Amino acid sequence: MRKIIHNDKIFTVFNYILATLFLLIALYPLWYVVICSISGISAIVTGRVWIIPQSITFAGYKKMLEQKEIWTGYKWTILYTLVGTSINLTFTIPAGYALTRKTLPFRRAINMYFMLTMFIGGGLIPTYLWMDRLHLVNTFWILVLMGAVSVWNMIICRTFFENNIPGELIDSAKIDGASEIGIFAKIVLPLSKSILAVMTLFFAVGHWNSYFTALIYLRDRTRQPLQLVLRTLLLTSQLMTEGTNEMLNQNMIDLQNMKYCVVIAASLPVLMLYPFIQKYFVKGVMIGAVKG
Amino acid sequence: MNKKKLSVRLRQHWQLYLMIAPAFLYIAIFHYIPIYGLLGAFENYKPYKGYFGSDWVGLQHFKKFFNTNAFATVVPNTIKLSLYGLIAGFPLPIILAICLNYVPSLRFKKLVQNITYAPHFISLVVLVSILQNFLGANYGLVNNVREAMGMSRELFLSSPKLFPHFYVWSGVWQGVGWGSIIYISALAGVDPSLHESARIDGASILQRIRHIDIPSILPLAVTMLIMNTGHIMSVGFDKVYLMQNSLNLTSSEVISTYVYKQGLGSAQYGYATAVGLFTAIVNLIMLLTVNTISKRLSETSIW
Numbered sequence: 001m002r003k004i005i006h007n008d009k010i011f012t013v014f015n016y017i018l019a020t021l022f023l024l025i026a027l028y029p030l031w032y033v034v035i036c037s038i039s040g041i042s043a044i045v046t047g048r049v050w051i052i053p054q055s056i057t058f059a060g061y062k063k064m065l066e067q068k069e070i071w072t073g074y075k076w077t078i079l080y081t082l083v084g085t086s087i088n089l090t091f092t093i094p095a096g097y098a099l100t101r102k103t104l105p106f107r108r109a110i111n112m113y114f115m116l117t118m119f120i121g122g123g124l125i126p127t128y129l130w131m132d133r134l135h136l137v138n139t140f141w142i143l144v145l146m147g148a149v150s151v152w153n154m155i156i157c158r159t160f161f162e163n164n165i166p167g168e169l170i171d172s173a174k175i176d177g178a179s180e181i182g183i184f185a186k187i188v189l190p191l192s193k194s195i196l197a198v199m200t201l202f203f204a205v206g207h208w209n210s211y212f213t214a215l216i217y218l219r220d221r222t223r224q225p226l227q228l229v230l231r232t233l234l235l236t237s238q239l240m241t242e243g244t245n246e247m248l249n250q251n252m253i254d255l256q257n258m259k260y261c262v263v264i265a266a267s268l269p270v271l272m273l274y275p276f277i278q279k280y281f282v283k284g285v286m287i288g289a290v291k292g
Numbered sequence: 293m294n295k296k297k298l299s300v301r302l303r304q305h306w307q308l309y310l311m312i313a314p315a316f317l318y319i320a321i322f323h324y325i326p327i328y329g330l331l332g333a334f335e336n337y338k339p340y341k342g343y344f345g346s347d348w349v350g351l352q353h354f355k356k357f358f359n360t361n362a363f364a365t366v367v368p369n370t371i372k373l374s375l376y377g378l379i380a381g382f383p384l385p386i387i388l389a390i391c392l393n394y395v396p397s398l399r400f401k402k403l404v405q406n407i408t409y410a411p412h413f414i415s416l417v418v419l420v421s422i423l424q425n426f427l428g429a430n431y432g433l434v435n436n437v438r439e440a441m442g443m444s445r446e447l448f449l450s451s452p453k454l455f456p457h458f459y460v461w462s463g464v465w466q467g468v469g470w471g472s473i474i475y476i477s478a479l480a481g482v483d484p485s486l487h488e489s490a491r492i493d494g495a496s497i498l499q500r501i502r503h504i505d506i507p508s509i510l511p512l513a514v515t516m517l518i519m520n521t522g523h524i525m526s527v528g529f530d531k532v533y534l535m536q537n538s539l540n541l542t543s544s545e546v547i548s549t550y551v552y553k554q555g556l557g558s559a560q561y562g563y564a565t566a567v568g569l570f571t572a573i574v575n576l577i578m579l580l581t582v583n584t585i586s587k588r589l590s591e592t593s594i595w
Contacts, residue, residue, distance in 0.1 A: 004496045011394070011497045018391050019404050026408040026469060029422050032433065036425060047436035091318055094311035104308050105301050110316070117323045119576060123568035124529075124548075125555040126329025127322070129339060134321075145322070149315045180307035209415035212530050216556065227417045231534065234421055256431050263421045267414045278409055285473045 037061070037260035041253045060257030064265065067258075073226035074265075080225055081207040084144040088203040091149045093196070096157030097184055100165075114151045124216075131217065142217045143225070147206070153199060160195040160287050161188065198284035201277050205270055230266050233259060333566035346562070353566035362550060370546040373527045377460045378520050384464060385471030386513060390501055392472070393479045405476075408469025420534040423462055424449065450539035459535060459544075474516075478509045514586055521582040525571045547571050 036044055040055035048054050064070055098104065099111060122130070128137070136142040165188055173183045189196070211227035218224065224232075236255075302309075328343065333353060335346040357363055388408065395401045411419075426433045427448040435445040448454055482504060490500050529548035536544045547567065555564025 004494055007496045007498070012396065015391055015394050016400075018387075019395055019400070022388055022391070022468070023404045023407050025465065026411055029426065029465070030410065030414075033422060033425060041431070044431060045436055045439075047433070047440035049433075049436075091314045095315035098308040098311040101305075101308055103301075104305050105298060110312060113316070114319060117319055119579075120327065120572070121323055122326030122329050123565065123572060124551055125561055125565045125568055126332060127326040128556060129329055129332070129337075129561060130326045132339070145318075148322070149318045151319075154315065180305070181311070184311065205413060209413075209417075211415070211417055215533075216552075227415050230417045230421070234417065234424065234534070259421065260425065263418050263425075267418050270413050271410065274410060274413060275406070278406060281409070282473055285470075286477050 033260050033263050037257070037264055041257055057257070059254055060259075060261040063254045063258045064261045069224070069229045069232075070226070070262065070265070072222065073224055073229035076223050077208060077226040079140075080143050081204050084148075084207040085200060085203045087144055087148045088150070088153075089196075089199060092154050093157055093199060094184060095149075096154045097161050097188055098180075099154075099158050100161045101170075101180075102167075114149075114154060117151055128216065137217050138219045140223070143213055144207075146213045146217070150203075153202060156284060156287050157195060157199065160192065163287075164195075165191060194280065194283060195287070197277075197280045198287075201280055202284060208270060226266050230262050233262060330565060330569055332562050333569045335562050337562040337565070339561070349562070353563045354570060356563065357567050357570065362545070365542060366545050366547055366550045367525075369543055370525055370527050370548075372543075373456055373459060373532075373546060374524045376456055377463055377527075378517070378524070380460050381464050381467060381471065382513075382517065382520075384468045386475050386509065388468055388472040389475035389479055389509075390505055392476060393505070394497060394501075405469070405472075408472070410469070411466040412470035414466070416531045416534060419462060419466060420531065423458060423535070427458065447539070449535070450537055452540045452543035455535070455540045455543045459532065463531070474512065475509055478512050479505060482508045518579070518582050518586055521578055523575060524578050525574045 032049075035049055035051070035053040037060055038056050038058060039049045039053040040057050043049050043054035099107060099114075101107070104110075121127075131137050131142060136145070169187060170183055173187055178186070209227065211225065211231055214225050214228045215231075218228075233255075296304075331343045332346070334348060334350055335343065336349050337343065337346045392401050392404060395404070414422075424432065427435075429435055429445050429447050429449070432448070434448065439445055449458070486504050487500055490504060495503070525547060527546045527548060529552060532544060532546050533549050533552070536549065548571075551564045551568050551571075554560045554567065
């Protein structure tokens, strides 16, 4: 017995080391970008920036604030996120609820109709050509409508409603003469604040982080979301870094410093909200896993 | 059960149908209608002629794809990247979950959880930027240190040989914490009396992990594996496209980026549709096969 307790103690020590390793590996890359964004490039290039910022400068941030594209990128990203998330919610949540109602005729068939989309689809080119026929390419609407219904999230909602809204509650409301929409708005929704939070965040972070839809469907550079602006910046500096290895001029130096700053600017809203929202996210994953 | 007429029941539920209608219509327009565009895979599709006016070419696009050099690189690249990702990304979330399950301090456990989830929330553009910050030739940390130590700067991100490693391990970095969530909750659901009696019988932690924890999360792990195998032919476009450059193309060109370039870049709509269709079919076959095998072996199935 004593030997086992001894072994368990060794295990616990190693376990702490392992957990700390996981923590540091997750944290360090993020931390590194933060310290680079306020360190002088010459200190970075000579490999002196490791753990704390060196020769502190805010030139990168200053340059970033001067870029018009960043501001318009921010503006459009916020717009796409707000409108897109609202559409996501109105399309996904009522449908998810209605599909939990067992008396609904053709419920199984409608469920199948949604589930099948996870296995079959037209793929990129047919979808693109169809959007083109609908004159949606290069419009505001394509960016907020693409992915408006997430079947996976709909399933999460359905599972939540099934497990958390007692059927008797709905039945008694019906006896009292409430309409279906009334029941949903006045009884179900107030009881479902946590799933509403989860869904809002899933969708909003998705919109905030996406660049694919804009890359494919948006040709107009003046309406680019922030992620696409960042990508353009990434590519230009990639050409420089991978292309020439010659003298660094001041403009390039500022640009490089700015790159760290833009990375932070693009992630900041999500990472700032993160401590408050992460428990909802975890909840969402758990609900999904029940049925998963 | 009262047998009311269907029309009556339909009318009774009109408000519920109204709630489903937006999603239903959206899926019809954005998901099901484009499926008929798969006809284009068998045609010399020209947008101004439409699917019924374009010339029918049968399986010509498929034959062409199988005979191109691209087929010999793009398909193996795709399979290599997704298999590598699958294998590298599979055990670590489980290890993290088990590790956290035996951390006695609740506060430390919460801290590790919160920090390891964070990378999941950054965008792919940011992720690739971070890769550049570490591995770029002129400003990357690794090269900065190499130069400080008297070594030469290397073009890591342009190396076809290194590309799969960067691609896969950056993905593992981003996904490990998030992937551990379901395992953590599965471990929390293990019957405590099992652990209790094992402890009384003198089992060490390691023995309990091996004989209690791992068997109880195995079905979940198998399910996750099946779900992921269904996507073996579809390496996501987003990240590969960001990491591609002209020098690493021999190992970074995958089916999705190839379809994009052929279809939207060179306007070879019919051909690109055919390649996409081929991928989708292989994916579906893979999913069904793996699911059947796992049903036989472990009675775990996704439906």
